[in-house]
Amino acid sequence: MISVTGDRLGTVELSGSSHAGGRVAYASYGPEDAPAVMVLGGISAHRFVCGDEDGTPGWWPGVVGPGTFLDPESYHVVGIDYIGGAGGSTVPVDGPGVPVVTTADQADAVRAVLDHLGIHKLHAFIGASYGGMVGLVLGARHPDRLARLLVFCAAHRSHPMATGLRGLQRRIVKLAAAAGRESEGLALARELAMTTYRTPEEFEKRFVSVPIWEEGSPHFAVEKYLRVQGEKFSRRFDGRAFAILSQSLDLHDVDPALIQVPTTVVSIDSDTLVPPWLIAEMVRRLPGTGRTIRVASNFGHDAFLKEKKAVGRVIRHVLAEEVPA
Amino acid sequence: MISVTGDRLGTVELSGSSHAGGRVAYASYGPEDAPAVMVLGGISAHRFVCGDEDGTPGWWPGVVGPGTFLDPESYHVVGIDYIGGAGGSTVPVDGPGVPVVTTADQADAVRAVLDHLGIHKLHAFIGASYGGMVGLVLGARHPDRLARLLVFCAAHRSHPMATGLRGLQRRIVKLAAAAGRESEGLALARELAMTTYRTPEEFEKRFVSVPIWEEGSPHFAVEKYLRVQGEKFSRRFDGRAFAILSQSLDLHDVDPALIQVPTTVVSIDSDTLVPPWLIAEMVRRLPGTGRTIRVASNFGHDAFLKEKKAVGRVIRHVLAEEVPA
Numbered sequence: 001m002i003s004v005t006g007d008r009l010g011t012v013e014l015s016g017s018s019h020a021g022g023r024v025a026y027a028s029y030g031p032e033d034a035p036a037v038m039v040l041g042g043i044s045a046h047r048f049v050c051g052d053e054d055g056t057p058g059w060w061p062g063v064v065g066p067g068t069f070l071d072p073e074s075y076h077v078v079g080i081d082y083i084g085g086a087g088g089s090t091v092p093v094d095g096p097g098v099p100v101v102t103t104a105d106q107a108d109a110v111r112a113v114l115d116h117l118g119i120h121k122l123h124a125f126i127g128a129s130y131g132g133m134v135g136l137v138l139g140a141r142h143p144d145r146l147a148r149l150l151v152f153c154a155a156h157r158s159h160p161m162a163t164g165l166r167g168l169q170r171r172i173v174k175l176a177a178a179a180g181r182e183s184e185g186l187a188l189a190r191e192l193a194m195t196t197y198r199t200p201e202e203f204e205k206r207f208v209s210v211p212i213w214e215e216g217s218p219h220f221a222v223e224k225y226l227r228v229q230g231e232k233f234s235r236r237f238d239g240r241a242f243a244i245l246s247q248s249l250d251l252h253d254v255d256p257a258l259i260q261v262p263t264t265v266v267s268i269d270s271d272t273l274v275p276p277w278l279i280a281e282m283v284r285r286l287p288g289t290g291r292t293i294r295v296a297s298n299f300g301h302d303a304f305l306k307e308k309k310a311v312g313r314v315i316r317h318v319l320a321e322e323v324p325a
Numbered sequence: 326m327i328s329v330t331g332d333r334l335g336t337v338e339l340s341g342s343s344h345a346g347g348r349v350a351y352a353s354y355g356p357e358d359a360p361a362v363m364v365l366g367g368i369s370a371h372r373f374v375c376g377d378e379d380g381t382p383g384w385w386p387g388v389v390g391p392g393t394f395l396d397p398e399s400y401h402v403v404g405i406d407y408i409g410g411a412g413g414s415t416v417p418v419d420g421p422g423v424p425v426v427t428t429a430d431q432a433d434a435v436r437a438v439l440d441h442l443g444i445h446k447l448h449a450f451i452g453a454s455y456g457g458m459v460g461l462v463l464g465a466r467h468p469d470r471l472a473r474l475l476v477f478c479a480a481h482r483s484h485p486m487a488t489g490l491r492g493l494q495r496r497i498v499k500l501a502a503a504a505g506r507e508s509e510g511l512a513l514a515r516e517l518a519m520t521t522y523r524t525p526e527e528f529e530k531r532f533v534s535v536p537i538w539e540e541g542s543p544h545f546a547v548e549k550y551l552r553v554q555g556e557k558f559s560r561r562f563d564g565r566a567f568a569i570l571s572q573s574l575d576l577h578d579v580d581p582a583l584i585q586v587p588t589t590v591v592s593i594d595s596d597t598l599v600p601p602w603l604i605a606e607m608v609r610r611l612p613g614t615g616r617t618i619r620v621a622s623n624f625g626h627d628a629f630l631k632e633k634k635a636v637g638r639v640i641r642h643v644l645a646e647e648v649p650a
Binding site: 095097098100158159160161163164165167168171172175176178179180181184185191192195198199200203204206207208209210211215216217218220221222223225226247250251253272275 | 484520528532533551575576
């Protein structure tokens with residue numbers, strides 16, 4: 001277990017940005033004079049990327065953390081809670097409706113944390129899913145703050161099917177909240193999201209189609225699995241945070257031509273949420289410093305969490321490469 | 326406009342089946358001495374397959390109906406309303422909970438209509454989506470009642486991802502109904518279903534990702550499209566019918582080895598709801614009389630409605646073929 005006490009855990013006030021007065025919470029691990037690596041994940045990830053004081057492992061177990069591919073013994077690893085999200089970061093209330101928090105706002109929050117920690121230039125920024133989007137914007141807005149960018153399962157924009165499905169999730173939560181049942185709505189929305197994080201092929205291997213009869217009503221194995229996922233999520237998320245970050249995913253839009261950083265993008269062949277063709281479209285438009293690594297997996301978008309060995313090896317390889325100064 | 330008055334439109338009482346006392350509504354078109362073809366579609370299709378007395382076209386326009394590939398000038402065309410569905414058919418109330426109506430029950434309802442109309446053997450049964458499932462069960466339960474079976478976008482069972490997504494749809498409707506907002510829930514459920522009927526590729530071509538800002542809130546073109554689809558559906562369906570037929574799709578399960586009828590199954594390469602691999606699994610197990618025709622389309626499951634020419638040509642070809650008596 002690694003210590004994240006005292007100075008290694010804190011919040012930084014945002015200034016000058018569209019959410020001035022908000023605070024971004026961070027956690028930092030490992031030697032401060034080691035190469036610094038910031039690691040951000042999906043909308044339900046958090047700053048405790050290498051684990052917390054209670055011994056709970058980080059959100060990317062087997063990939064990032066003590067004894068894994070990205071080890072805080074050798075790197076200065078930093079995580080943040082997304083502003084507007086369910087963690088320790090805050091955004092000021094700015095009227096009715098869902099506050100608009102963009103991936104550019106998150107990139108500015110990242111910069112504020114780097115300033116606070118005295119990290120002039122990251123050895124690498126590693127982002128997966130929403131964190132990958134934030135990394136891409138960081139590479140466009142603050143290219144001097146990172147030597148290399150490694151992105152998993154993210155592109156320059158969301159595609160309309162992903163946006164359609166997330167809009168539905170937000171409306172499910174809204175309808176449930178209006179009926180005084182927000183947490184049920186959150187659970188249903190997460191269940192729907194889970195179907196977009198995985199694939200029919202994985203579900204086919206995992207769940208039988210035969211119904212289980214209970215008091216004359218049929219139930220299915222896949223339903224029980226989804227319910228558990230939804231309930232887990234609804235216990236640690238609230239409707240406001242979900243609405244903000246879900247909307248932020250749909251608002252994400254960055255011109256690849258502006259990303260002036262050596263960039264590696266990992267795409268998963270079965271990812272329907274961020275399909276390989278969308279990543280290919282982006283990488284073609286990167287200004288001469290981009291490449292794609294395609295990983296075969298049955299796990300779809302969630303492959304960045306499930307294919308630990310393949311993902312960890314890419315991280316290890318990219319961190320060890322020489323890049324132009 | 327074709328006449329479906331008088332004897333050509335009616336209901337038949339079900340007897341001896343698990344829904345005895347229920348009634349199945351049918352419509353029949355064209356010369357009664359012409360080869361008879363029954364045509365059933367998705368859960369929102371209806372018996373007016375060649376149009377109704379008000380001049381409203383059928384649910385398969387450009388494919389089935391006067392002047393199309395399957396023309397009631399040359400065939401005796403029959404459609405039914407699904408029992409338990411939103412049309413003119415009924416099932417007796419049998420206690421609390423969602424009545425269990427299986428594709429076998431629908432196949433028995435088909436047989437009751439054939440008996441009533443004096444059709445000993447259909448020249449062909451053509452079914453798409455849920456109608457395809459019913460056709461497969463008909464071929465297993467009552468093989469003597471059809472000379473050939475043509476199925477679009479249906480397999481011997483549902484796969485777990487489809488079941489997971491439909492379970493979510495049913496729970497959305499249930500939650501909304503409990504809050505006194507059933508029709509909103511039905512609309513949301515249909516919107517979710519629409520995302521499974523189409524493909525990311527089609528949406529990518531059709532909708533821009535750029536948000537439309539209204540009073541400080543972002544909206545997306547794809548959301549507006551889905552909303553229109555959902556509202557349309559919620560005006561002509563009710564929660565009970567939706568729950569019955571949605572559950573029926575998930576309960577569908579027929580042993581391909583029992584389908585003793587020459588069978589042609591059309592699979593769409595981009596159909597994620599009934600993927601080609603599931604159809605291939607079924608066709609391999611048909612007792613020597615099956616074949617698959619693969620159609621390339623960006624429209625996914627809905628290709629049976631959208632690819633009119635490809636679909637119509639398959640119908641025309643299959644109807645004209647010689648089959649063993």
